[in-house]
Amino acid sequence: MLSFQNTKCECGHQNPVGTVLCESCGKPLEEAEAASTAPLEMRYDGAARRSQKTNPSIIDRVWNFFSSVKIAVWLIVITLIASMIGTIFTQESAFISFDPDTYYEEKYGWIGKLYYELGFSHTYETWWFTTLIVMIATSLVVCSLDRVLPLYKALSKQQVRKHVQFLKRQRTVYEGAVVGDAEEWVAEVEQQLKRKRYKVKREGTALLAEKNRFSRWGPYINHIGLIVFLLAVLLRSVPGWAMDSYLAIREGETLQIPETNYYLKNEKFTLDYYADDELPDELKGIPRPKLYQTDAILYECTADCDDPLKEPVLEEVSQHGIIVNDPMAYGGLKIYQFGYDDTPKLAAVKPVLVDKTTGKTYGPFELSMRNPQLNYELGPYTLELHSKYLDFAMDEKGEPRTKSDEPNAPAFIFMLKGPGLAEDGEPYMYFPRQIDKEKFSQDAINGDLANRFEIKVPSMEGVTFAGTVSTLNIRTEMAMPYIWTGTAIWIFGVFLGSYWHHRRIWLRIDEGRVLLGAHTNKNFHGMRADVASVLKKTGIDVEPKSLDNGGNRA
Amino acid sequence: MNSSLLTFSSDAYLVAFFLYCLGFISYGITIAGARYTKRDPKAYMKRWGRISYVISLLGFVSHVAFFFTRWIGGGHIPTSNMYEFISFLAMMIMLAFVVVHAIYRKAVIGLFTLPLIVIIVAYSMVFPQEVQPLIPALQSYWLKIHVTTAALGEAFFAVGFATALLQLLRVVDFREKSPRARRSQRWVEIVMIVGVIMIGYLVSVFGFRAAGYEAVFVQENVTITDAGVDNTETDEVVYSLPPIFKPFNSQVQEIDSFIGLKDGVFETPHWMKGVDAARKLNTIIWSIIAGLVVYAIIRLILRKPIGAVLHPFTRGIDPDDLDEISYRTIAIGYPLFTLGALVFAMIWAYEAWSRFWGWDPKEVWALITWLYYTAYLHLRLSRGWHGEKSAWLAVIGFIVVMFTLVGVNLVLVGLHSYAGV
Incomplete structure (x- = not known):
């Protein structure tokens, strides 16, 4: 591609290596491009990109790698596929507490186990996913810099009179005889173009009309926005941010x-x-x-x-x-x-102690779930709090434990002391909730004691529940303002680049024949309509479609 | 809730549906007739193109009437569940069509866009249609902004897809026998079959619904609780299609008669957990069978692949026009999609869920869709992919869009599940 060294154009302009179209007159320079008659490759106006150096150093090679749109697209596609894989099974981050070691295998079988072992259960936090994002960010920076500078230079020093080849090989071309005086006709064209809000430059019978150049910066602006956004995301890992x-x-x-x-x-x-x-x-x-x-x-x-x-x-x-x-x-x-x-959830109950043999009741006493008293004196009997479980459960060894700090299934073990009972007291387990009492078989736990005594809640009075x-x-x-700034720049650039189109029309008259070429970065349909309308108003009737010269439909 | 207004609303929707059907038929007459007419085909196309457009536009007016009466009658913007969202998407596709039609004034765009709208409107009717009051998470003005903008962007992708499909039918040569041409022919036909399966799905759902078919299965699940107690839970599922696949380890509770079926033909494998997974599998199998039967009948009548039959009708269309329209439509949709499905989504997520991004499946799939169309634009703008390649990308892109919109809610779990059935 860079086989030729002589980069001086016939118009006398010295172009940098890698230039496709002469920076001055637009004549195709690159060998393959010059030999062809197909519509020109107008990307970046044919300017040489930084990456097109002869004898690249290592840094140049890295630069060239990241400056390639092909590489950028591959990075996008790989990220896309990785993101897809990450949605197959629920990610670890969606759970508040669970054991990933067993969860994926239990729920999805061997494939879940493989998914977990390969790290896909936290796809978006893996080193390789982060690497992909960093590579995309690098590509964004390099691709943009590689192209925006040459493009800016090319667009800011445009010649009005372009090479015949340059015009003939645009995607929108018109050739024909001039009606009447050439100078007058060009002046009329200028007026019509200005009415369409084109900026017009004239050099005798040559003309350059241009509008919406700013839309060319859209892609670069949106890339800058994305870079700011990604940097802001990086900032989130700063401690305290x-x-x-x-x-x-x-x-x-x-x-x-x-x-x-x-x-x-x-x-x-x-x-x-x-x-x-x-x-x-x-x-x-x-x-x-x-x-x-x-x-x-x-x-x-x-x-x-x-x-x-x-x-x-x-x-x-x-x-x-x-x-x-x-x-x-x-x-x-x-x-x-x-x-x-x-x-x-229970906050407190007011139970009584029933002596089943005599039928006498003692109490009631206030039993708070969270702050019970250590001792309750009930007539001749004493209840001494031995232990308390707010969320009662049995562990594997059959030992009682509490699952949480929430009174979901409260349980108390009291030492019951008094007449006819052992000196140190006898343990009595009490579940305030009827459902727990049955579920955990309170009477069976208390054994013989259950036949003689019972702690029970006589009525709903005094039963209080905890608030929700x-x-x-x-x-x-802290990174939010930067994230929103990046997002705003990004979306602004996307709209700028998508909804406005950079249009240029070149025209020259040689020996009574007009040669017109027009180029746009998007929407050739609109470009042709503009040209046809201007020609029509200056006395040349053409079908917009007939201006189409084929070529790259980008 | 204003029930008389809501009744009017549903009627307007039905009217819109029939007008869209009529619009589709009319567009068919426009394109097919232009080939056979003895008069000037251009004048014929113009005349019938206008008639078709007006019919479709009336459908749109009726659709808009449905939308706003439901909004007023229901008290909130009707984009909060599957039925509402899909019908809204169909309305946005019609709006995108109006916009694209205004730019290019080509009847051919309608030929595939209208049937797409018809299918999507019919699909929306599969879901429960009652107005459901909003749960707290959805009570935000962002529901209006985020959902509508995202849907509009997706609608442009849909029109881009319809045009790209037409472009493929136009450029793929069905007489050629080279391996490359054969491959293109095969893939175009596969897209056609997918379309027929979609119709097969709708036909079976509405057919059995009209017949009032129902089968009920009960599945018993035994789990052992922390306390070491067996806990038996029973799950019940109602099938509205005859059970080819019944839930794993389940019993028939009630079954309507259908060709003597007394029980499910097969049992869903045990790794498909839950009764709903079994029901969904059954629906998919039914759709494929019904679709393939319909397809077989079509093939018997046509004696040619569908693509080969449609191809000659497209010969009068300039493929470059289709290429340009498809690409431009996607280029119009891209910023809207970016804004609605990513930017507005991030702002709302930050306000409601305290983080702008959380790798929820719906979020990830919006990102995937965005990455996909980003790749499409880069390939086209910088790598010169246009014509057939680009058309294929546009077709696949729409499959990605549909998975993001519907597939994620039906197949994957996540925070957006409230939009599900």
């Missing part, structure tokens, strides 16, 4: 936001469902949430923040009703409604 934590707050509770000086109070949680008359028949009776909102107050700690012995001094800084599409925002902190848990837990997502995203 991106924070992501979750806070489950019960109604009425105030909790510290981890790793900050802020405290958040869940003042009130509202959960509304659609009423049946608002729902279509098929959805009637199925709860469908209408609204869930956390009325939250944000406090900043002003004193005694780290002293465990003192209550921190809090100062209210913000108040907001947080709903899904409307987070609370304060000083770089954003608090989102993430979810809620409204399954009723609202899960909030707390985020800091």
Whole structure:
């Protein structure tokens, strides 16, 4: 391709190596291009790109690799396929707590195991996926620089009078006799073109009309936007720039936001469902949430923040009703409604102790799930709290344990002391919820003692439930302004490059015959329509389609 | 909810559907008639092209009436579930067609765009049509902005696809016997078969729905809880097509008679978890069988591949025009898609879900679609891919679009599942 060394054009202009069309008169220089009669390759106006150097060094070779659009397309295609693979099975990041070691195999069999072992269960966080993105970013930078500079130079020093070959081999061409005086006719063409908002330059009977050159910068602007966007994404990995934590707050509770000086109070949680008359028949009776909102107050700690012995001094800084599409925002902190848990959970019960042999009842006593007393004096008997499980379960060895800190299945073991009982007391297990009592067979656990004593809740009076837990997502995203800036530049460039078209018309008259060539980077249909309309108004009637000279349909 | 308005709305939709069908037939007459007419074919095309366009436009007006009455009657923009979204997409395809028609004024664009709209409108009717009040995640003005812009972009891709398919029928020579030509012929025919399978799907769904067919299966699943207790859960699934494949380990509870079928013919393999997977598999198998039967009948009547029959009708069309229209349509859709499906999506995701990007399957597939059309544009602009190559890319691109819109919701799981059936 770069076989020739003589880059001086017949018009006298010295062109850089790799130039396809003379920078000055547009005559085809490159051997293959010069020998052909097919429409010209007008990309970058035939200017030499940086990557077209003779004797490339190693840096040049790397540059050339990334400057290739072919490579860019391959990178896009590989990223595309990798992204597809990543959607086959649910990614690890979609789960809050699970064991990926076993999950994929259990759920999907051997293929799931393979998927996990190959790392596809976290495709988008793998080193090779990141490498692909980095390579695309490099390609964006290099491709753009390689082309935009020569193109800018070529477009800013255009000659009006172009070589006959250059004109004849445009994709839109008209040749014919001039009607009347040549100078007058060209002046008329100039007027018509100006009416179509072309910028016109004339040199005697040669003319260059141009419009919307700015649209040529569209692709480069959108690439710059993408680069800014990708760099901003990179910024997120700077410590402190991106924070992501979750806070489950019960109604009425105030909790510290981890790793900050802020405290958040869940003042009130509202959960509304659609009423049946608002729902279509098929959805009637199925709860469908209408609204869930956390009325939250944000406090900043002003004193005694780290002293465990003192209550921190809090100062209210913000108040907001947080709903899904409307987070609370304060000083770089954003608090989102993430979810809620409204399954009723016991807060406290008021049970009594029944002596089954005498039928006498003692109590009631207040038993709080979270803060039970250690001792309850009930007539002649004493209940001593031995242990407490909020979310009772048995582990593999059959030992009792608690699954979570939520009172989903509370259980208490009391030491019952009193007349007729062992000196150290006898253990009595108590499940406040009837369902747990049956599920875990309370009576069987208590054995003989169950025949003599029972702790039970005589009525719903005194039974209280805990408020709904609202899960909030707390985020800091310092990179957001940069991400949005990049996005804005990107989309601006995409529109600029797509919806405006750079159009140029060259014209010269030699011995009473006009030769017109026109070029656009997009939409040749519109280009031909423009030329035909101008010709028509100056007395030459042509079908737009007849101007088509074939060639690359880019 | 205003039920009389909603009734009017559904009627308007039905009217739009029939007008689109009529528009399609009329476009068929335009193209086919131009070949056989004894008068000037150009004048004939012009006359019939205008008639077809007006009929299609009336369909569009009716469609718009459906959209706005449903919006007012239902209280929110009708783009929030599968039925609403797909009917909206069809409306946007019609809008894209109007725009492209205004630029190029070519009747041929309608020849494949109208049947595409007809199929998509019919497909929307497969899904439940009730107005469902919005869940909190969807209560945002971004529902209006994000969904509509993305759908409009996709609609241009759809028109680009329809034109590219026509271009392929035009440029693939069905008489030639070289291996390359044969390969093109085969692939064009495969696209035709896929279209027929889609019709087969619609015919079987609406056929059995009209007959009121139902089969109910119950699947028992035993799991062992933490407490070591057996926990039996039963799942029930209602089939609206006769069960070729019944759910794994399931019992018939109720079955309507269909050629003496008392139980599923086959059992779905155990690795297809859940009763819904079995139902979907059954639907796919049914569509393929019904589609292939329809295709066999067509072949028996035509005695030639569908492509070979359609090809002669396209001879009067300039393939370069089709190439340009297809490409330009995609180039118009690309910025809109970028804006709606990526930029607006990121802004909304940041507001609702606290992150602008989360690798949710729907997000990833929007990105895949975008990467795909980005590659298309680069190949065309910088690598000179045009003509047949570019037309194939446009056809495959639409398959990617449809998977993003429908496939992801039906096959993959993720945050966008509320748009599902």
